[in-house]
Amino acid sequence: MVEAGLQLSADMQRSHPDLTVSEILTYVGAAGVDFGASGPRETPQWYVLSGEVEGTSLVQIEVVMLDTASVVRAVTIDDHLN
Helix, strand or coil: CCCCCEEECHHHHHHCCCCCHHHHHHHHHHCEECHHHCECCCCCCEEEEECCCCCCCEEEEEEEECCCCEEEEEEEECCCCC
């Protein structure tokens, strides 16, 4: 998911200016993929990752797999974590 690079969509950058790629990478490394909520057979493929991960307030992200990079297009944040 991160081999081609990971970036935040323009909408994510505007709506969550404090969210960093480093925080997303920490989350991706420890969260689980919810295949039932994902679109692995769609074009482009997209995946929902979820779970509470220490060191981040993220509880869910949606990542689209593009040719040039993986793009985070949605996040769910729990401000009560960490």
